[in-house]
Amino acid sequence: MSKEDNRRMLLEKALKEYDFQASALLEILHKAQSIYGYLSKDLLMDIAQSLHLPPSTVFGVATFYSFFNLTKPGEHIVTGCLGTACYVKGSEQIMQAIEREFNVKRGGTTADGKLSLFVTRCIGACALSPAIIVDDEVIGKATKEVVIERIKQLLGGSNQ
Amino acid sequence: MSALTVKLKIDNIEVEVPEGTTILKAARDNGIEIPTLCSLEGLTNYGGCRLCLVEVKGAPKLFPACTTPVSAGMEVITNSEQLREYRKMTIQLLLSERTHVCSVCVANDHCELQSLANKLGVDHSIFERNWTRKEIDSSHDFLVIDRNRCILCTRCIRVCDEIEGVHTLDLKQRGRKAEVIMDLDEDWVNSCSCTSCRKCAKVCPVGAIYIEGEPITRTKNKDVAEFILTRRQRK
Numbered sequence: 001m002s003k004e005d006n007r008r009m010l011l012e013k014a015l016k017e018y019d020f021q022a023s024a025l026l027e028i029l030h031k032a033q034s035i036y037g038y039l040s041k042d043l044l045m046d047i048a049q050s051l052h053l054p055p056s057t058v059f060g061v062a063t064f065y066s067f068f069n070l071t072k073p074g075e076h077i078v079t080g081c082l083g084t085a086c087y088v089k090g091s092e093q094i095m096q097a098i099e100r101e102f103n104v105k106r107g108g109t110t111a112d113g114k115l116s117l118f119v120t121r122c123i124g125a126c127a128l129s130p131a132i133i134v135d136d137e138v139i140g141k142a143t144k145e146v147v148i149e150r151i152k153q154l155l156g157g158s159n160q
Numbered sequence: 161m162s163a164l165t166v167k168l169k170i171d172n173i174e175v176e177v178p179e180g181t182t183i184l185k186a187a188r189d190n191g192i193e194i195p196t197l198c199s200l201e202g203l204t205n206y207g208g209c210r211l212c213l214v215e216v217k218g219a220p221k222l223f224p225a226c227t228t229p230v231s232a233g234m235e236v237i238t239n240s241e242q243l244r245e246y247r248k249m250t251i252q253l254l255l256s257e258r259t260h261v262c263s264v265c266v267a268n269d270h271c272e273l274q275s276l277a278n279k280l281g282v283d284h285s286i287f288e289r290n291w292t293r294k295e296i297d298s299s300h301d302f303l304v305i306d307r308n309r310c311i312l313c314t315r316c317i318r319v320c321d322e323i324e325g326v327h328t329l330d331l332k333q334r335g336r337k338a339e340v341i342m343d344l345d346e347d348w349v350n351s352c353s354c355t356s357c358r359k360c361a362k363v364c365p366v367g368a369i370y371i372e373g374e375p376i377t378r379t380k381n382k383d384v385a386e387f388i389l390t391r392r393q394r395k
Contacts, residue, residue, distance in 0.1 A: 041344050044344055045344060054321070054326075054327035054328070054330065054343075054353070055343040055344045055352075055353070056327060056328060056329060056330030056341055056342065056343050056344070057327065057330050058344075059330065059332055059341060059343070059344045059345055060330040060331050060332050060341070063332040063333045063334075063345075064332075064333065064334050
């Protein structure tokens with residue numbers, strides 16, 4: 001509960017910083033996502049009311065940009081780079097292997113909420129392509145064996 | 161309105177209109193018809209359907225007539241072989257984007273997309289169709305939205321915001337995933353802001369929003385926005 005209060009306070013601070021201006025919607029959404037990890041409907045409604053914006057507009061903006069997450073991400077996050085260099089080096093095949101192995105679709109989360117799989121376009125590590133980010137660790141020159149092994153380690157760890 | 165006027169030529173006809181008028185309005189006021197789908201008297205212009213594209217002499221690109229203001233000495237062509245080709249293509253793209261089947265549509269014979277297609281001589285689409293399976297929301301007491309027929313002209317969104325003033329409707333996502341939503345993508349019946357005013361159904365150019373059990377001829381009323389706006393301004 002206190003954690004929840006703390007988050008709301010952080011959001012409140014950001015809202016005040018921008019003086020509750022409707023034009024600050026995008027900044028507020030950024031801030032809210034960094035505080036809460038994702039944008040729930042309750043949160044979007046809260047933001048809409050704070051900024052005096054129609055809820056549909058807030059929802060429209062939040063879904064327009066692929067940066068925003070509207071569903072709760074899993075405990076562990078795997079992001080595959082599908083930028084040109086990584087793609088050429090076979091990151092697509094690695095992504096498919098992860099999807100098959102853990103029964104998760106890109107942009108989605110496993111049924112047990114442990115693993116989310118996302119796609120990004122170029123993380124600026126083309127020399128390391130193909131690059132896959134597992135939690136905050138970049139695995140360069142990745143192969144599907146290495147990546148799957150690493151994810152399994154993580155998932156195994158969180159079970160204990 | 162500004163007292164200053166601007167002289168320009170539309171289809172080689174000399175016209176004089178107040179400064180700041182759009183090409184579309186200038187043409188219509190002088191009896192020149194430009195086809196449109198998203199534009200509607202009484203609502204702000206959106207420039208989304210691209211049917212009103214016109215040529216301006218000396219400019220390398222086409223301009224949407226509904227959002228381009230006139231300027232002095234402009235020479236506008238609203239109807240050329242090339243423009244007709246482009247407009248036909250635009251209609252075909254609209255038809256191919258979602259599931260438009262006139263014979264099973266509530267708005268058959270009272271559809272602006274259909275009548276424009278007829279008028280411009282579009283009898284088939286050269287593009288492969290996306291047979292969409294988007295959600296139909298009939299949860300509301302009488303309003304129904306079939307997103308498979310929506311052409312994303314946003315007339316409903318603009319009338320909801322600008323005339324009714326509640327802004328229940330808006331667009332979510334973008335590109336081919338774009339859809340009209342109510343509030344936070346709720347079912348219509350759960351929308352907390354909708355006033356059930358029916359204006360969205362009245363201005364919908366196609367059969368995407370309609371009223372259950374009511375003949376479409378009674379529902380459709382394109383002039384509702386301008387009607388209300390004029391009265392409001394007169395007060």
